[in-house]
Amino acid sequence: MPDTQIAGFSLEDAAQAIAGRVLSSVEVTTACLDRLESVGAELNLVAGLDRDAALAMARAADSHLAAYGPSGPLHGVPLAHKDMYYRKGRESGCGSTIRAGYVPDCTSTALVRLDGAGALDIARLNMVEFALGTTGHNSCTGNVLNPWNPDYVTGGSSSGSGAAVAARAVYGALGSDTGGSVRLPAACCGVVGIKPSMGRVSRYGTMPLCTTFDTVGPLTRTVRDAALMMNVLAGVDPKDPMTIDRSVPDYLATIEDDIAGLRIAVPENFFFDSVTEDVGAVLDDSIRNLERAGATIVRLTIPEIELANPMTALIILAEAATLHRTWLTTRPGDYGAQTMARMLPGLMVPAADYIDALNLRRPVLAAFNEAVFSQADLLFAPTIPVPVPSYDEMGEAGSETFMNALVALGYCTRPFNYLGLPTVSIPAGFSDNGLPVAFQLAGRPFDEATILQVARAYERETGCTDSVPDL
């Protein structure tokens, strides 16, 4: 079987092919390594890759399979992750000059869980510097390029994760989402990305940006793949006190269930305020397709939601600046322009405003709950209200044009970080510039199962994850 065909499998198909001895882990891993080395170089996907070590892991997986059977649901499947997931003894550069060469002394819980499921961690993927940015720009390690058109941004901050999954270089990748950093690259690159509920997936051993909002989530080619990875990742972890000890359902068990009777809220305020005509047309089609799939659409207004973005920005800036305070003063020249420009205001946030911004989550969430979940089971919203911009259109990193575009990209994603709700981004079609358009489904806390179920129904109805960039 040719490498390109193998690399084109879904994560689930690759896992089944290995477990069923149709393909060896060495064959599958070789296909992905080849892809990472060829397409990966063209798109600047890779922060670090050790081919020999990866193939050694694959050989070990094949030997284990022959002797004992599969060690877990992802046995022998090659994955690669955003370069901020610490693995003891391996460099983790966090997309930065400052952390270049940093070797952590612990392994993140997310990686430990994936290791336990049998997955292979074959590469570190490029990302936005310190995960602070919605576009994919990085003046330290270079911009990651969009597989659909390299002139366009990938979205960030999990830029390499989105582009690598879309480019069929790996079957799935971890990203992190503080203000949209899983969902934005998923949307820009035409793949599935899920931001779990706050407290659902451990952040232990990952680079912190803003502990109030940081979440760990996978980017995958299909909705079923997202469920498969969530089955492995979700669960309480004593090493992350923010995780909550609630039972974790089997997300694949209900994912094919009929969605007839489920009510999807479509907001009439805020989320669609800045949607362009071409993106709006795609989103309207998506809503009709969800209705065709059996859902009931409920149109409603959400009070107070316009507060979520400025509150989120203030909290992220204050916490990020606090984490970076020493480096901001001792190594200011080692930050990229956009990172520095966004970090500095955080040092000037009064403590009282920061605490108010935290406390306001309760009334804003209460208002959201009353407006949305009293009438519907989940909420539909654009992921990005405008077409994916090109690097040229965005201008120089740190400039006013750039900053405005950066804020616009995250307009529809940040509210769900503020509210802590689980949210998935699904490919919906393409805008006039040929780049992907996506929408989000947000659910009740810890109800990832329902958003995945509805996303899967949409995927079945439309084949939305079948399109692949021509590379």
Place this chain on the structure above:
Amino acid sequence: MAEWNPRFMATWLSHVHGGDWDAAEIIRRTAIADDLNAVVRRAAADLPLEREPAAFHQLFLALVDARNTDA
């Protein structure tokens, strides 16, 4: 915050946080932070505040079972 003197702010940041701070840059960045702070202050004045530290989390967890009560 609007009353603050950016040059004083630059001196203060240099003193408290170390490093060499540019007053012109501080003026620009302070304006950004000031906008955000103003939004929070307006919101805090308009919305009832719950000041228990765990209030948000309690509500968040209460919502988990909301589907059952809705049904």
